[in-house]
Amino acid sequence: MPESAYITLVSSDNHKFVVLKDVASISSVLRNTQGFEEGKTGKISLDMDGDILECIVEYLYYHYKYREQAESGTIPEFHIPTHLALELLVKADFLDI
Numbered sequence: 397m398p399e400s401a402y403i404t405l406v407s408s409d410n411h412k413f414v415v416l417k418d419v420a421s422i423s424s425v426l427r428n429t430q431g432f433e434e435g436k437t438g439k440i441s442l443d444m445d446g447d448i449l450e451c452i453v454e455y456l457y458y459h460y461k462y463r464e465q466a467e468s469g470t471i472p473e474f475h476i477p478t479h480l481a482l483e484l485l486v487k488a489d490f491l492d493i
């Protein structure tokens with residue numbers, strides 16, 4: 397069976413996000429899980445709510461989309477919902493993004 401280009405991230409409240417592996421690999425934590433059981437199943441369960449994980453997935457795609465333009469400074473601002481900011485900071489630090 398050919399290896400999938402996608403991985404499924406699963407929140408603690410069972411929301412599932414199918415993400416390109418190249419995008420998920422922005423996070424060293426997600427990249428390093430590929431050698432373990434999660435890499436075989438294509439699913440990574442994370443200890444965070446779906447709304448937090450959704451925002452992280454959006455950021456990963458934002459980062460991936462604008463990675464070539466980062467040095468020129470011509471990228472749009474990424475908006476973070478104020479009520480999620482602190483928890484997002486903690487989870488982003490955990491995921492090393």
